[in-house]
Amino acid sequence: METIPDDAAAGPPTAASPTGPGDGMTTVAAVIRATRTRPLPPTRLLADAVTRAGLWERLAARAAGDPGGLAVLLTPGTSAYGDPTTAVGAPLVEHLIDLLYDRGYRNITVGAARCGPDVWLAGPGLREACRRLGYGGHTPQHHAYRVVDLSEDVEPAGFPASSVLHGSGMARTWLAADFRINIAKNSTHPEFGYALCLANLLGVLPHADKHHHYRARRDGAEVIVDLLGSYAPDFHIIDAVVSSHGCAGSYVGKPLRTGTVVAAPDGALADLVGALLMGVDPVSSPLNAQVLSARGLPDGYHIDGDLTPYQGWRNPPRALVEAVRRLPPDGRVHRLFSIASWRVDPNAAEVTDPALARLSRFLTTLIRVADENPAASAALCTMVGAAASASSTVRAWRTGYAKERIRLRDVSLAVDPDAYTHRDFDRITGLLQPLEEVIDALPADAWGMRWQHVGHSILFGCARTVHAPYAEFVRRVDISQAISYMTDYLGGRVHVVSRDAQGRPTRQIERNLYLAQPNYMAFYGGPPIDVCKLESITYEERAQRIAWRTVHSPNDSAAYDDGSVVFLPADGGNRTRVVIRVRQRFTLPMTWQVFRPETRPKVRDPLVQDSYQRFFTRTLDNFEAQYEGRPYRIGRPWQAHDDMSAAELPTQRLTDGVRLLRSTASQVLTAPKLPGRLGPDGFWHVAPGDAPARSPVLEEFREALRPAVTGFWQGLREAAARDRRSRPSP
Structure with a gap:
């Protein structure tokens, strides 16, 4: 083979x-x-x-x-x-x-x-x-x-x-x-x-x-x-x-x-x-x-x-x-460290963000003495290292449970398009064909998925028949963008090398970024999947196919991420069958390399089966969502005008919080003026019309709460009235 x-x-x-x-x-x-x-x-x-x-x-x-x-x-x-x-x-x-x-x-x-x-x-x-x-x-x-x-x-x-x-x-x-x-x-x-x-x-x-x-x-x-x-x-x-x-x-x-x-x-x-x-x-x-x-x-x-x-x-x-490099560049902590490390004019900084000015004075002083003072150097490294560990934990949690809060990335193609000829693209199908024959011959598991370890890589295949007419499905779901439809897609860049007579891409180079796979690998320091691929796309009357092979991984996260996606008509064209076959080998975090999962197949195989079942089930769901026009992308896109303002810095929020706390405390702790007056006889005289003063804060709270309370009782009365009107007569 x-x-x-x-x-x-x-x-x-x-x-x-x-x-x-x-x-x-x-x-x-x-x-x-x-x-x-x-x-x-x-x-x-x-x-x-x-x-x-x-x-x-x-x-x-x-x-x-x-x-x-x-x-x-x-x-x-x-x-x-x-x-x-x-x-x-x-x-x-x-x-x-x-x-x-x-x-x-x-x-x-x-x-x-x-x-x-x-x-x-x-x-x-x-x-x-x-x-x-x-x-x-x-x-x-x-x-x-x-x-x-x-x-x-x-x-x-x-x-x-x-x-x-x-x-x-x-x-x-x-x-x-x-x-x-x-x-x-x-x-x-x-x-x-x-x-x-x-x-x-x-x-x-x-x-x-x-x-x-x-x-x-x-x-x-x-x-x-x-x-x-x-x-x-x-x-x-x-x-x-x-x-x-x-x-x-x-x-x-x-x-x-x-x-x-x-x-x-x-x-x-x-x-x-x-x-x-x-x-x-x-x-x-x-x-x-x-x-x-x-x-x-x-x-x-x-x-x-x-x-x-x-x-x-x-x-x-x-x-x-090493600690600073562990801070995610698109995170707030990295940005805060980059700003606070500058030796700034404290008087100017006080105007906009007093907390940032104080942090800057502390951090720059620590930096200045760290070269001669081992204790200061250790404190600086420990502080930044702790911040890096906390940032990594937050990012790992978002990878698994808050993907909508992860920023997408703008990237270059990372390879030279002129380094490849048309023959490099045309060879892809022939290289994948023997692997696809093996995948098709493997027995399907309970989810209809086929997989097998070959060397240190995994052969995997799955398929789904979508309740969508084939002609309409291929019109709405662009086969040339099939890789970007996969789950946990963080961004990338596509360079089209050639097109057919209808202007459709037939050869292209694509760089793709995905969240760490499986997602829980992010807790062990697993990097995002970052791969550059040559892709060959064919459009036939009864089939559309994209096949790819990996030629570079900028962060060394993958040795192989090759495969194909095929759209086929089913039930005479009334439905569409989506077939995915891949060969993958991703780099494990150091902790898992020490664990050596290949020596423990009883532990490894269920984990592999679960991760592939989750990833490709969601991927097939994405194809259906693309056809139906439903949102499925993860992450927060960048906007052209979306500059990071001081309001996004943690110190600015801390400053605002301190100001609010001081304002509230000053109003609450201010002694209210007692009604009436002190007479010459030494007694406090209160007239019948005098009213005790209320705290401004309590007054504000009362006024803010009044619409909610009034609205609640009004809504309750209206609901009761509707119930009485809808009650059948005896």
Whole structure:
């Protein structure tokens, strides 16, 4: 019997495509460092770094003899919120502008790349923040430049349908630039481990609420990969003259004079060098790991400089990084930690959310002392770890019992459509056919379902005859979307490769996300099912069929998830038969891997049978619901205007609750004024018309309750009257 080869779930054949311009120039990462024996000023560090990394040759090639007409955009990281240590210094950027002017480049714009928590905390606007950082519009040599907000004047960017940014725009300044130079601050990050050139690119995206749109709604690593694929910067610089290190150097400035500037035409290469200088693994950051996996490093690159790690440098504790990564990005706790970790102006924060301001002061103080104080470091890691465990428990509970409260996900296709030919799609049916013959020959259980373990995977089949005319059923239920009709579907992306004469998809690539299966696996740390599939669709007169095979699992949740769905006419076309056959092998959580269920078939088999019976019974129900037009989707969809406001933060609700409690307590505890007056004889005199004062709170409660009580008695009287009228006469 022919089976699907073991490499069916392997990723597409990807070459290490360079992220540079591909113009034949050698890709050089220059590392220029000041030392005690060679104390270079920052301006000299910058000039030497960009020269040795080939900036001027690349600019000249792009300018084609007209440097004055070349639109050059600089995007320094200006994410500081009252803390210049976490931002790229204006003197370094302005010196680069002077160097550009000296070579004839006069059309220069500074596009502020900002990732601060302005959405939640009142503070200076972007231009005011840039002014505080020293970006005044003129260099010391009196060369003019513009400062623009990259979240304004947004135009459609034309991201492809396979991109997670499909439908998103970009600032006109970014789209119109002829040469983009990305300038990042050298700093640590409590979640990524380090944040350099690639992380700085999150700031150039247009939405002001970066966390909502590029961390919660979408995966930040996918966003960076797709941005590089469409509108990549042409040159990258790391400002490590004075760096910010420690537990959360990107948020809470902790300066360390490192006297270094790194420059390279490729962002992934620049970040690799920057990570090595910090003494960390370059792929320890999920942003950089995904870019390196998807795009690789340039061919034949060269590192020019010394990579000895910085002396006295402190990276975030591994326990802290792991704890923060366990916080669901679309959850409130992750958002609250991201906001409260910034060093903010407490006076501004008091206006909108006093509880958040107090939490921010506590958390930033703890972060600041954690590097030198082991007790503070342990407290910080324990606090975030406890929050992560609580968030994971809540998410696991929602997976099983409150699926409507789980956010859907916007994702990219995660594979290169050009890596596959039509033959790859046309082979799917032949690969599945021998497995389907085995499934059809298996005995059916009490629910009419057939299943069997084969190796470490499961063969499964089920069918249902629906009371719906075949012609009408296939008109309402699109076979090409059959996978998205399955239960616990969280979202995905479809890329159509070919269509038939009627415009129907015949070959397509699809990425699908589902809740952890079975749902109770979420309590053991089981991840969502995330798979990318090649799909072949056929439309015949008396059958419609979609067949698929898995080619990639971005989170390694599945080794196999192959199968087919067939619509067939039954009872002469008066009804429709839906047949599902699959071969699946999902990755078990570590707890279950230790348990080794394959060695305990008497425990394993009933669990497998129950989980498959539940999943595919609900899936078949979904097909019927789609035909009947009934809702069946789970999860909460994202809206284009659905920015996360401060009202969604737990601290805001706590603040509102405290205010309500104080208001109520002040009214209740206020001593009411006694009726009457104290006479000269020492006795209290009360006139017949005096009435005792009532508490305003009780009065409000009484007035609020009056309609309900009145309505109850009125309804009771009306019901009694109806009963008397309807009572038969004796």
